[in-house]
Amino acid sequence: MPFISKKIQKTIQNQFMHNQATLENIEAIRQLLAEQPSPDTLISHLKHWQGEQNLYIKNYLYWALTTLSLIFLLAGLLLSAYYLIVSVVLFSLGIRYRIPTSELENLKEQLRVYMLEQTYKVKFQQDEPPLNHALLDHPLFQFGNTDNTVTILLVGKAMIKQKTYDYSVFKYRYSYKTKTTNDQGQEIWETTTCDLWGVLMENFPFKGVSISAAHKNRCHLGVEWQSSDIRFNQKYQQSGMSEFEFVKFLTPERLLALENMMQAFYGDFYVHPHTGVMCWLFNESPLVENNYLFQASTVNELAEKLEQLHMPKLQRLQEAFTALLKTL
Incomplete structure (x- = not known):
């Protein structure tokens, strides 16, 4: 039991440190975006990022506790009401340790819109x-x-x-x-x-x-x-x-x-x-977009996916329309 307890504590600690680094990176990138750099400058900053590269949320503990909660829920329905109490406790713990991914998703959406608006004017x-x-x-x-x-x-x-x-x-x-x-x-x-x-x-x-x-x-x-x-x-x-x-x-x-x-x-x-x-x-x-930002799990990968982000049909439209405007 002491061994299992230490493993759980270590898992909780590792997840906390990882998610903390991710949240700090999200805030730092958001501050960088607020400076309204050019697309090339933004990508260069991300490529030469100082510090942790983490850019994804770990919720392994939440999923493990939720799975155990479902098992005890089933046991409570079939065997004893005692297991229902355990199920509720495990689910509550899972919710407590869960970190929402909405901040990360919002950041990627802000980056997507900013890069496309800056690139295509x-x-x-x-x-x-x-x-x-x-x-x-x-x-x-x-x-x-x-x-x-x-x-x-x-x-x-x-x-x-x-x-x-x-x-x-x-x-x-x-x-x-x-x-x-x-x-x-x-x-x-x-x-x-x-x-x-x-x-x-x-x-x-x-x-x-x-x-x-x-x-x-x-x-x-x-x-x-x-x-x-x-x-x-x-x-x-x-x-x-x-x-x-x-x-x-x-x-x-x-x-x-x-x-x-x-x-x-x-x-x-x-x-x-x-x-x-x-x-x-x-x-x-x-x-139509070539958008692979959802695949980025590190800051360097984010820079790479931002470089790949483009709208080829919009570019084709702008080039054709601009050619007409040049004749007016």
Whole structure:
């Protein structure tokens, strides 16, 4: 019994020291983050970390005591109520020695958001602000007959030729009902929900321009047009409000930029003829992440996973969109 008692005491002590070092590292990294270093500086600090490397919580004792508690609970139900008391005591001890992992998870989430925002020069919208009424009236947000919901996911700024362009990346969810017939031959209404994504920019320098990959009726403006590129004409429906304005907009340089945009994210490019709101709409999310922060159990591993953290589709979107802005 003395041997077992010493082993338990040593286990408790080791777990306490390990978790204490982890909690101290969490606080130190949080203080470092508060200084708002550049991504490279932050990673360099983590790579050359002084002190303990611990960055995970040990709750072995909690799980062991909880398991024993369940065993005694079963014994209490089958054999004697005495074992129920032991079960409660063991479970209470387990709760006492358990350290929540929420602080560590919150830190990794803060690091994720900070690194991505700094790397891609964007700001994620946590509160999901609704669009104003003028933007919701955009023709490309009217595909649903029961619901049309647009959520801003992030906002960004592009600096081109000493000029700042504000843009938003959004998610558009719409639902529509269609009448169909079931197996019994009865007519029923069936609801379909679809998700699209895209880029919004207000005050686009040109108005009344539509280039649609899907040949949507809602993308059609008054004047049909064809560019000098035969392949482009075969792929995209082009229309505008004025031939003169369309010719002015669709220069060879801009045509190439639009082609690259459509290759990056196949969809629709539409500038409202009256408000000048530009919408580039497509059917895949640009916010897919390569995120392995959950695997980090030491400070050095955290630095390594932060280096690997990136959003390749968002980078592709920004490069294609910036190329168009450079032609304006």
